[in-house]
Structures are given as C-alpha cells and as structure tokens.
Amino acid sequence: MRRRVAWLVAATTSAVVLAFVIPLCLLVRTMAEDRGMAGANQEARNVAILVSSLQDDPRLGPLVTAVDERGPARTSVLTADGTVLGAAAPGLARDPSVRRARAGNAFTRTSRSGAEILVPVVNGAGTDVVRTTVSAQVLHHGVTRAWIGIGLLGTLLLLVAIVIADRLGRRVSTPVTALADVAHRLRGGDLAARAVPDGPPETQELGVALNRLAERITELLAAERAAVADLSHRLRTPVTALRLDAEAVQQGEIAERLQQHIGHLQRTIDAIVKEARQPLRHDMATSCDPGPVVRDRVAFWSALADDQDRAVTVHLSPAVPRVAVDPGDLRDLLDILVDNVFAHTPEGTAFAITLEPVDGAVRLVVEDRGPGIPDRSHAPADRPGFTGLGLQIVRRTVDGFGGRTSIRTAPDRGAVVEVRMPVVPASE
Template structure:
C-alpha cells in the first residue's frame, strides 16, 4: 500500500510539473526572445536619435565617438548620404537579432545582436525551472512517504488488532491515529474487543459455576445410588430411588438456573415458598455425607417461615454453605432460622476454626479460598441469593456464621385486567 500511495502521489506531481513546466518554458522562451528583440529595437532608435542630434549640431560623427554608445555584444552600422558606413562593434556570426531605424536627417541605423545570448538566457531559465521541478519532486516524494506511513501504519495496527481478536486476545488497545475514519475503525474494534472479553468472561464463569454447582448434586446422587447397590430391601431401594429422582430434578433445576443466569443474571423467578421444606430437603441429602465424616447436621429456630425467592436457588445456596462447612469446618453444623424485620434469615454455623482474618473481607470473591478448593462456591452462592433480591453475608468469622437473608413480602401480582391494558412504549 505504501508503494502504491507513493507512486500515485509522484505520478500526480509529475503530470502537474509536465503540464505547467512545458507551458512555463514556452512562455519564458517567447518572453526572452521578445525582450531581446525589443532591446535591439530600442538600441537602434536610440542610436539614430544620437546621430540626428550630432548632425543637427554640426558635430563630428566618427566610429571613435560613437563606439561607447554600442553594447558589448552588439554590432551597429550607420549609413549617411555622401559618407562611408560607420561600423561599431564586432559583426556577429550565425543567427542574429536585427533591427533597423531611420533618422530624421535621412541616415539609417542597423543594430544586430547574436541570438546565442537569447539561447544562453533561455538555458539559464530552463535550468532554474528544472531545479524547481526537481525540488518539487523531492518534496512530493517526502510528503508521499510521510502520508503513506501515516495511513499504512494505522492500517497495519488495525490489522494486528483484528488478528489478535481472532486469536482470542480481546484486550482493547485504545490507540488513535488522528484520522477520523481510522479512529472510527479503532473505536469499533475496541468496542468489539470489550464485548468479546465480556462474552469470554461469561463463558468461563458459566463453565466454572457449572462444574462447581453440578458437583454437589452429582455427589449426593452417587451416594444414593451406592445405597441402592448395597441393600436388598425393596422398600429401602424404593425410598432411595425416590430420593435419587428428587435429586435428579434438583440437578435439572441447577442446570436451568445456571443457563438462565448466564443469559441474564437479573432474570429471576421469585415466589413465596415454605423455607422448612428446603431446609429439611438439604438435611436429608447431606446427613449421609456427614455421617461418613463422623459429624452431625441439625436444624433449629422458628418454624413454618415463608420466604420469597426461587426454591432451587435457595437450596443451592444452602448446599454451598453446608458443603463449605463439611470441607473447611468442624463439629456439628447447625441451620438456624429466625426473623428480622421483614426478612427471614437462615444462619449456617459450625464448630470449626472459622474464617481467617485476612480472608474475612474477601471471602465472597472468586478464587478466594482458605484451602485447596475452587474458591468460587461462596461467590456463586452470593450471586444466586442476590438474583432473587436476597443477600448472603458473613455474620461472624469465629466461629463462622453465614446468614442468608430472604424477603418475606410476596411478589406483587398483576391486578385483574392488567393483561388487557395497552402497552405504553
């Protein structure tokens, strides 16, 4: 591209120089020739007037007296009646510029000048024009190179940016070039880079959340299936199979919830539900795991509380807290329910060492973990709680107490006839 820009600019300059240069040479040549002819004509008239004045004054007219009146490169002949011609200067050879003039006393004056003087002057003019044209070409080349670099370098940068986007590097460059059209392209590429970065972040977050959130239901389902394989009692098999089916339904709800949050985290399906049912469900699912670890999980507090949220999401939040206590806590895990203001609160606590002081303020950040774990369980739990208008907080670090706050106010329902009302845009 640089070469094409330089070539096109140089071609335009050469055409302009050719058109205007040739015209200028023709005009200057004619001007110099006309000026030389006018000079010779003027010299002939001047010399004739001098001769007239000397004749009228009865003064001598000789070559010695008139020699100083003729220029260095000029030749003059004065013819008077009854006298021999008077020659002044050296007669030029070759082509000459000639002019004749007649005086009032009948004398004739002829002045000649070699045309070589005109040729030399034309040559000097052509040399000057050629030098100016050469400088114009050099300046045009330098300007073309500068302009080509100014245009080609940004295009190269933009191509590299597009290539980086295609290779999966969505970092915006925020680089501008002072050319409105190129800056517009850079703006579009930076905007695309930011959108791609957000999409990649969302995809990675979905993958991490899915791997973490699906692990707990799958582990519980695996334990139920193991219970079925270890018993021959049909009633036990039936009970465990029913529990397994319930866990499959929860697993399906987890998947749907993750996909919904990936599309739009603000999309909620909050309803009023019985909090005891969700808590008892979690106790039943986690007791086998706690028995295997030699620990217990219990519930206490106010019963028959109503809460507003998505039951599946609340179950996932409680499962994350219970699993967190199983992995990092110790002793008995207790789920306590209480009421504060217009909110139902579920507190999850254990008898373990608690949350380290250096992690207390960052415990809900992704990748923050006190041990070798993914570090996203509590972050996902907080996101799920906030999606339906609740909140998850660390109420106490030692011993650890996590509080899940859920509204007790049922969601507003549309009044009768709202569906028939026209939509206002």
Template sequence: MRRRLINSTLAVVLVVIAVFGLSLVIVETRTIENSAQESVSSDAVRLVSIVDSRLLGGEGVTPKVLREQIEPGRYAVIRMPDHRTVEIGKRPAGSVISAEEPGEQGEVVRVEASRSTVSREIGRTMLIILAVALLAVLAAVALAVRQAHRLSAPLTDLAETAERLGSGDPRPRHRRYGVPELDRVADVLDASAERIARMLTAERRLAADASHQLRTPLTALSMRLEEITLTDDPETVKEEATIALGQVERLTDVVQRLLTNSRDPRSGSAVAFDLDEVVKQQIEEWRPASRSEGRAIVRSGKKGLRAVGTPGAVAQVLATLIENSLMHGDGTVALRTRVTGNQAVVEVSDEGPGVSPDLGARVFERTVSGRNSTGLGLAVARDLAEADGGRLELLQQHPPVFALFLSREAEDPSVS
C-alpha cells in the first residue's frame, strides 16, 4: 500500500509538472524571442532617427559615429540615398533576427542579431524550469513518503490490533492517529474489544460460579444416594429417592438461575412462596452432614412467613450460608426467621470464631476468603439475593450472623 500511495502521488505530480512546465516553456520561449525582436527593432529605429538628423544637418554618416548606438555584437547596414552603404559591426553567421526601418531622407537601416544569443537565453530559462521541476519532484517524493507512512502505519497498527483481538487478547489500545476515518475504525475495534472482554469475563465468572455452586447440591445428592445404597428398606429407599429427586430439581434450578444471572442479573422470576418450606427443606438436607461432624442444625423464630423471590435461589443462598457455617464455623448452626418492616429475614449463625476484623464487609467480594477457599460462595449468594430484590448482609462478625432480607408478600386487606 505504501508503494501505491507513493506511485500515485508521484504520478499526479509528474502530470502537473509536465502540463504546467510545457506551458511555461512555450510562454518563456515566445517572451524571449519577442523581447529580442523588440530590442533589434528599437536599435533600427534609433539608428534611422540619428541618420535622418545628420542628413538634414548636412553632417556625414560614418560607422564610428553610429557604432555606440546599437547593442554590442549586433550588425547594422545603412543604404544611403546616394546608394552608398555604411556597415557597422561584423555580420553574424547562421540564423539571425533582423529589423529594417526606412528613413525620411530615403535611407534604409537594417539591424541583425545572432539567434544563438536568444537560444542561450532560452536554454538558461529551460534549465531553471527543469531545476524547479526537479525540486518539485523531490519535494513530492518526500511528501508522498511521509503521507504514505502516516496512512500505512496506522493501518498496520489496526491490523495488528484486529489480529491480537482475534487471538484472544481483548485489551483495548485507545490509540488514535489524527485521521477521522482511521480513528473511527480504532473506536470500533476498541468498543469490540471491550465487549469481548466483558463476554469473556462473564463466561469465566459463570464457569467459576457454576463449579462452586453446583458442588453443594451435588454433595448433598451424593449423600442421599449413599443412603439408598446402604439400606434395604423399600420405604427408606423411596423416601431418600424422593428427596434426591427434589435435589435434582433444585440443581436444575440453580443451573438455570446461574445462566439467567450471567445474561441479566436483574431478570429474576420472583414469586410468592412459603419461606418455612425452604428453611425446612434446607435443614433436612444438611442434617446428615451436620450429624457426621457431631454438630446440630436448629430453627427458631417466626413461622408462617411468605416471602417474594425465587425459591430455588433462596434455597441456594441458605445452602451457602449453612455450608460456610459447617466448614468454617463451630457448634450449633442456627436458622432464625423474623420480620422487620415489610421484609422477612432469615438469619444463619453458628458458635465459631466468625469473620476476622480485617475482612469485615469485604467478605462478600469475589476471591476474598478468610480461610483456604475460593471466596466465591458468599459473592454468588449475594448476587442471587439481589437478583430477587433482596439483600444479604453480615450483621455480626463474632459470633457470625448472616441475614437474608426478602420482601414479604403483600397481605390481602379484605382478610380480617
């Protein structure tokens, strides 16, 4: 491309120089020739005037008297009325420029000049024009090289940016070139890079969230299946299988919820549901795990609460809080339900050391963990809660008390 730009620029400059240079040569040649002709004619007129005045005064006409009246190197011949001829200078050889003027006393004056002088003048003029044209070509080459570099370098840079974007490096470069069209392309590439970066971040976040959040229901499901394999009682098998099917449904709901949140965190499908059922289901689901560690899960507080949200998401939030209490806490895990204003609250606490003071509210940030864990659980739980219009907060650091706030179902005013 750079070579094409240089060649096209030079072609335009050469055409312009050829057209205007040829016109200038023609004009200058005619101007020099006309000037030389006028100079010769002027000498002839001047000689005729002097000869007329001397003939009227009865003075003689000699070459010595008239030699100073013409330009050096020119030849003049005067034919007198008495047929006498007076010559001034040496007659030039070759082509000449001449002018002839008749006098009032019957004399005729003819002045000649060698055309070689005119040719030399025309040659000098053409050399000057050629030198100027050469300088113009050199300037055009320099300008073309500079302009080609100015245009080709940004295009090369944009090509490298596009290649880097296609190879999986979505970092925008925010580089501009002072050319509106190229800057527009750079804007589009940077915007595409930012969109791709957001998409990749969302995909990686979804993968991390899914791997973390699916671990809990899969663990609970595997425990149920183990219970089935260890018993021969058909009733127990049926009961455990029913619970396992419920866990599979919640697992499906968790996957759907994660996919929904990855596209739009606010696109929840909140409905009114019985909060007691979700709390009871989580206690039953985690009781085997707590017993295996010699701990207990208890429930207290107000019953009969109906909240607005997604039951599967609420169950997943509570599962995350219970799992954290079993993994990082100590003693009894307590779930307490209460009402504050128009919100239903589920508090999850244990008797462990709680959250260290240096973490505080940062415990909900991704990759922040007080122990050797991923630091994703509470962050995803908060996202799930906020997607339903609720919120998850740390009410107390020691002993730890986490609270899930949910909107309550509006009461029917017609019911007394």
C-alpha cells in the first residue's frame, strides 16, 4: 500500500510539476531573448543618434567603436559613401538587409544564428545604415543555468512529495499490517490474539470488528465443546445398556454376533466423538518431539498386543527432529492407526511402527500383515467390520497440520498407512 501511495503521489506531482516547469522554462527563454533584443535595440538607437548628430565629425568613428565594445552586441555603421564604422563587417554593403534599410525601412530580423536590428539615418549626403547584431548565445545567455535550477527545484519538490506520501502511507499501512498479523495469529489458532485499534477511523473500525469476531469464535468454540461433551455422554449410555442386554441373550451364536456389532458401534461412536472434538484442541500452533510420543503409545498398546499374541516391531530413528504437530493430535492419530490393526485383523497378526526423517519431513508408518485394504468399488469388504471412518479421521487430522497421508496395500497383502509430518524450522 505504501508503494502504491508513493507511486500515485509521484505521478500526480510529476504532472503538476511538469505543468509549471515547461511553461516556466519557455517564459525564461522568452525573457532572455527579449532582454538581449532590448539591449541591442537600445544600442542601435544610441548609435543612430550619434550618426545623425556628428555627421562628418572625425570623432564619430571612435565613438561608434566605443559603443560597440561596451556590450555583447556588435554594431556597425555603413555611411552613404560606403565607409564602415564600428565593428568590422566585410560585405556589409552587399547585405540584402542593409540594402532594404537604405530604402528607408527600419526593421528587426531574427534567425537561428541570432538577430539583427537595422536603423536608417537620412542626412544631406544620403542614407547611413546602423546595424546591430546579437548572436544566439547572447540571446540565450543564462537560460541553461535557469533551466537547471528550475529542474532541480522541480525534482526537489517531487522528492519532498514522495517522502510525505511515504509517511502518510506508513500511517495507513502500519495499522493494516498489524491487523493482518492478528488475523494470521487467529488463523494459526491463537484465539487470545487481539488487535489494538489504531490509524484512520476506518482501520480502527476494522480492528474493533476483528476483535469482536475473535470473541465470537471463542464463544462458539466453547459452546461446541459443551455440545460435544454432552454428545459423548448421550451416546455412551444407550450403548452400555445395549451391551448389558446383549449379554443376557441365551443363544451363544447370536450373543457373540451382537457383541461384535456392539463393539463395532462403540468404536464408531468413539471415532465420531474424537473427530468432533479434533478442531477444539488447538488454541495455539504447537510442536512436539515425536519419539517420546510414539514410545508412550507403543507401551500402551503392548499389553493388548501380548494378550492377542501379536508381534510388534518398532523402528525409531535416533535423530528425529521436532514436528509441527500437536502432541495430542499425534497420540490420537497413532491410536487410531493401531486400533484399526486390532479391530480389522485377526488375532496373532503382526504389525510394525516406523518413525524416521526423510526428505525434510518425518515419516510415520504403521503396517500390518493382515488382509490389506479392500477395494470397495469392485467387491464387498473382506476386512471384517471395515468402514474407513478411522482412516478418514487420520486424513483430516494430517491435512489439518499440513502433512500428507498414503494408504495402500503392500504386495504381501498387508495394509500400510504412511503419514508425513512437517518439520519445525530451525529458526523457530
């Protein structure tokens, strides 16, 4: 904004300065020409008076020479008998202008090389002609310096206008930049960020509106937290009652099938509640060391893995950098992936967890030796109870912190879920 204001003022000021400078330069040149012509004309008139007063006087020649040497104009007198007094002028008698003046015409002639003033003086012996010439250099003397001075003055005015415009633009742009910074902090999850209204009235009003928006977002998040907590209680109570009723069923096959369905329903409800609460965890952008988080969750799931005779292989690189991921998100993400292995593969199925840096990111891989991910577009699911809801939550969680997710079936029919997490820059 500051640059645009400066360019706008520069363009406007340039137009105004040029509108004054060009006519002023032409006026200076005209005044210089008029001044030179006035001096030459006065000199020609003075010499004409001398010629008419001192006709045939021997002092006339020296006086004309003295007048000629006094100024920059060159003055010559062609007498009626062809004598040239004053400045030397070869071929003066043959000059067409002089011949015209001898006919009794007094006039001024200008050209690119300068100007000449011719004054006829009629006496008893004939007509004497006084010619005063002034060169173009004399007519334009001082014009170049005046133009340079005018140009420097115009440039100074332009620079002053740009400096003033830059200061005014800073007064307007600085509050807007501060508001943008607050908006970026809010976008990053810092809900405590507030703007300080400053600058023009419009910018102050924008700052107040941004603060009110942040307060409204905080209120809505608090209301959503309460609604999600209530949803969790409302869903778990009827599921628990349903589980108790299923345990009372006498037929063993039906009871087992009901317990499986209820278990799947319970996991689905847990995933839905977890996904609903996901956006509410972030008040500020955070980071974590992924190694300890992965070790903690592996230790948590190891007891269940031992109970189901599942072999767990863990590969943790010794030099894993910090990642721009909330530790709670990483725990939930890993829990979903491991829970999918337990829920959708038979007991005794081995799985592996890998954490390593690769290509400027951190790679987390959970793979199992189960039936793999079914192709739901061509055949029914051959992975028991598979709905894909957990993997959808994984995708959304990873997209939320700017990572990438890859879900595929390995050649040996095992499911492989790969998550790449962004690394925290060294400057942060």
